[in-house]
Amino acid sequence: MTQKDADQIRRWKRIMKASEVMRIPKTSIATFGPTNFSYYCLSALDEASTRIRNGTVFAQKPQIILPQQLKEMFDGFFPGAREFVDEFFHQMGEKLRALGYHFRHELKHQETTRQSFAESLQAVETRVGQDARSTIIRGPDAHWQVSLLKFTMEMIAKSAQMNVTELQERGFFDPEQKLRHQIEKMFFDAPKSKEALVKLGEFLRENSVFEEYEDRFFELVQKDQPK
Numbered sequence: 440m441t442q443k444d445a446d447q448i449r450r451w452k453r454i455m456k457a458s459e460v461m462r463i464p465k466t467s468i469a470t471f472g473p474t475n476f477s478y479y480c481l482s483a484l485d486e487a488s489t490r491i492r493n494g495t496v497f498a499q500k501p502q503i504i505l506p507q508q509l510k511e512m513f514d515g516f517f518p519g520a521r522e523f524v525d526e527f528f529h530q531m532g533e534k535l536r537a538l539g540y541h542f543r544h545e546l547k548h549q550e551t552t553r554q555s556f557a558e559s560l561q562a563v564e565t566r567v568g569q570d571a572r573s574t575i576i577r578g579p580d581a582h583w584q585v586s587l588l589k590f591t592m593e594m595i596a597k598s599a600q601m602n603v604t605e606l607q608e609r610g611f612f613d614p615e616q617k618l619r620h621q622i623e624k625m626f627f628d629a630p631k632s633k634e635a636l637v638k639l640g641e642f643l644r645e646n647s648v649f650e651e652y653e654d655r656f657f658e659l660v661q662k663d664q665p666k
Contacts, residue, residue, distance in 0.1 A: 454579060458586035460593050461560070462567070462575040468540065468598035470605040474498045476594070477573045478544070479563045480587060481556060482580035489559035490580050494546040496591060501538040501602045503611060538602055542591050544584075618646060626652075629659050636660065 468474050475495055482490040552559050560575070567573040578586025610616020625639045636659060643649040643656065 451585065454582045454585045455589055458576065458578040458582075458589045460574060460576055460590050462564070462573070463590075463593060463597065464574050465571040467601055468498050468594055469500060470602045472500050474500075475572065476590075477567075477570065478576060478587060478590065479567065479573070480576045480578055480583045481559055481563065482578055482583055483556040484551065484580060487553060487555060489552050489554055489556050490549065490583075491552060491559060491563065492546060492549040492583060494544055494548070496542060496544045496574075496587070498591075498594070499541040501540050501598075501606075503538060503606070538599060538606075540591075540595050544587060618648075622646075622648070622652065626655065626659075630662065 464476055466474070475497055478492075478494055478496055480492045482492075484490055552562075554562070556577075560577075563575055567575065574590055576583075576586050576590050578589075606612060610620050622639075622643070625635070625642060629636045629639045639659075640649070640656060643652050649656070
């Protein structure tokens, strides 16, 4: 690691220390579908004014990935975010490397209030209410996206074990079990449309298991025939 890299990491650490996820969503990152979180990032400008930024963090369903794919996890964040993510995973160890999370964020609105940080925080808390997918973050004004990145890291830490467990239960870490699960899902969907039935047949042939399932498949074909 160069001196420049070391200085950059120390800088990120100082910013992260000044950042705080004051309210973490009650929900976790969904294992089998996308999850959206509404964020409010508050930055104290001085004793009597606060900047409030509001937007959405979009989290795609976690994927089983290789370690070298970790740098592709974030879109639309600040330059240098990927290097910071590398350092985060280095500190967290290998336990989070089984899954890859993909995030992007969209800033919708920002305003400067003539209120103290405490007053602005109270107003935002009232606005958020009981919304299970909202987060409130405190961070330096110039580096608010680093604070937002800290939120995504905390959501990964909160969600990873549940996501891994659910994927293991479905056999996604075992290629054979994953294939069988996918086939069963396609058999479930096949009676719904002729197109789904055709896709099932093609999938069975592509994976060289058609003979194993041909009795079940042709039974569905017979049921699909017009009376």
